[in-house]
Amino acid sequence: MIQKPVAIEKPQGKLGVLLVGLGAVSTTFVAGVAACRRKIGRPFGSLTQMGTIRLGKRKDHKSPPVKDFVPLTSLEDLTFGAWDVFPDNAYDAALKAGVLEKPLLDSLKEELTTLQPWPAAFDKNYVRKLDGTHTKKGSTKWDLAQQITEDIHRFKETSRANRLNMIWCASTEAFLSPHSVHGSIESFEKGLKNNDPAIAPSMIYAYAALKLGIPFSNGAPNLTVDIPAMQQLAAETHTPLSGKDFKTGQTLMKTIIAPGLRARLLGIHGWFSSNILGNRDGEVLDDPENFKTKEESKLSVLDTILQPELQPELYGELYHKVRINYYPPRGDNKESWDNIDIFGWLDYPMQLKINFLCRDSILAAPIVLDLVLFMDLAKRAGLKGIQEWLSFFYKSPMVAEGLYPEHNLFVQQTKLKNTLRHLMGEEPITHLELEYNE
Numbered sequence: 001m002i003q004k005p006v007a008i009e010k011p012q013g014k015l016g017v018l019l020v021g022l023g024a025v026s027t028t029f030v031a032g033v034a035a036c037r038r039k040i041g042r043p044f045g046s047l048t049q050m051g052t053i054r055l056g057k058r059k060d061h062k063s064p065p066v067k068d069f070v071p072l073t074s075l076e077d078l079t080f081g082a083w084d085v086f087p088d089n090a091y092d093a094a095l096k097a098g099v100l101e102k103p104l105l106d107s108l109k110e111e112l113t114t115l116q117p118w119p120a121a122f123d124k125n126y127v128r129k130l131d132g133t134h135t136k137k138g139s140t141k142w143d144l145a146q147q148i149t150e151d152i153h154r155f156k157e158t159s160r161a162n163r164l165n166m167i168w169c170a171s172t173e174a175f176l177s178p179h180s181v182h183g184s185i186e187s188f189e190k191g192l193k194n195n196d197p198a199i200a201p202s203m204i205y206a207y208a209a210l211k212l213g214i215p216f217s218n219g220a221p222n223l224t225v226d227i228p229a230m231q232q233l234a235a236e237t238h239t240p241l242s243g244k245d246f247k248t249g250q251t252l253m254k255t256i257i258a259p260g261l262r263a264r265l266l267g268i269h270g271w272f273s274s275n276i277l278g279n280r281d282g283e284v285l286d287d288p289e290n291f292k293t294k295e296e297s298k299l300s301v302l303d304t305i306l307q308p309e310l311q312p313e314l315y316g317e318l319y320h321k322v323r324i325n326y327y328p329p330r331g332d333n334k335e336s337w338d339n340i341d342i343f344g345w346l347d348y349p350m351q352l353k354i355n356f357l358c359r360d361s362i363l364a365a366p367i368v369l370d371l372v373l374f375m376d377l378a379k380r381a382g383l384k385g386i387q388e389w390l391s392f393f394y395k396s397p398m399v400a401e402g403l404y405p406e407h408n409l410f411v412q413q414t415k416l417k418n419t420l421r422h423l424m425g426e427e428p429i430t431h432l433e434l435e436y437n438e
């Protein structure tokens with residue numbers, strides 16, 4: 001039975017994208033959108049721009065582009081604001097990040113130089129490797145939250161944006177465990193006023209956004225919105241949130257390969273993953289406290305794909321190790337090596353080696369675009385709280401309490417597309433299709 005479509009407000013006017021952090025990922029995203037608008041670049045890797053979605057039966061041959069099926073904001077209607085601890089505009093920051101080539105950046109220079117970051121809410125205790133000077137002064141974290149709110153109001157007015165959307169593309173923060181101050185909106189607000197050390201800068205931005213009903217996405221593995229205070233606030237203000245840690249590079253490959261091995265019941269003794277990376281992200285992750293946050297996110301993916309508790313003979317002994325090594329000569333062009341010790345029929349061992357020479361920000365930029373557009377869709381569709389259907393884009397998907405996250409990329413894709421079908425009143429696709437063989 002086909003259900004009724006969900007009422008979705010039309011994407012009228014401009015969508016203002018609030019980027020926390022104007023580093024490699026953000027500048028590659030902004031420059032990429034500008035290049036696509038001018039038709040001097042193509043949005044490969046983006047589901048909203050390139051994806052199609054099958055509707056109905058296979059014999060119907062109906063697979064419209066995603067962007068024609070759901071009402072998304074067009075690239076023409078995006079406008080950008082950002083915060084960073086360095087004052088460089090998007091052109092200078094992009095040149096420093098070294099991802100995109102200078103001739104391309106020069107052709108977009110006019111647009112990029114106008115994106116000048118506002119001073120950041122920053123705390124060196126959370127990112128020891130950065131010495132930014134372009135920071136907000138405030139005697140309490142509450143003051144900083146108010147200053148961020150003022151930035152947002154000012155941006156909305158000057159950009160004439162109709163709607164806003166915030167996404168964390170700033171550095172990975174030092175590891176933080178949930179704490180009593182995170183337990184409710186009241187304790188959190190009290191903590192802001194008391195400068196509680198367990199409130200990270202990312203939480204101050206997220207608080208300001210959620211309070212104003214602005215969707216928040218978390219591109220880093222930081223705790224940020226994974227706490228009751230933020231989830232209560234999102235429910236109260238009817239705001240979608242999603243996270244965490246963009247799924248790119250080595251982890252993307254892991255969530256493509258591991259489901260295949262699991263499906264064919266091939267065992268795994270060990271999975272050793274090593275990376276070299278030379279950008280600012282790599283430098284920040286060179287600090288063991290910041291690496292710990294990333295490590296937890298990277299390690300978690302195999303568990304729920306392989307389900308060792310259901311298959312102890314195949315995966316019960318698996319040794320999983322992830323290393324990230326800061327190596328400046330490589331810049332953003334990360335190289336990763338995976339050695340996977342597998343075994344099959346009668347325990348016979350085999351090995352799989354993956355050497356991925358990827359470009360981190362080239363993989364992350366389309367994710368930023370898709371998240372911003374889908375989170376805006378979610379808001380207009382009246383969805384609130386954790387948007388699990390966007391797990392497809394994350395290394396550590398957020399889920400409701402008591403659930404385990406789904407890491408398998410193909411299950412995530414099915415969930416995402418079925419959610420879009422559901423929103424538009426189309427049947428979900430189950431691949432059962434018994435009628436063709438009767």
Ligand SMILES: NC(=O)c1ccc[n+]([C@@H]2O[C@H](COP(=O)([O-])OP(=O)(O)OC[C@H]3O[C@@H](n4cnc5c(N)ncnc54)[C@H](O)[C@@H]3O)[C@@H](O)[C@H]2O)c1
Nearest residue numbers: 021023024025084120169170171172220246248280281360
């Ligand atoms: N590139 C990828 O493939 C990828 C994948 C997953 C997650 N991530 C995460 O995305 C984030 C961005 O990655 P990147 O390569 O652009 O890093 P980057 O270091 O180039 O950029 C991050 C920027 O954030 C700024 N910053 C730090 N703290 C801030 C604060 N409190 N407020 C405002 N700005 C702040 C830094 O000055 C820097 O310019 C990182 O956390 C990274 O771990 C990236």
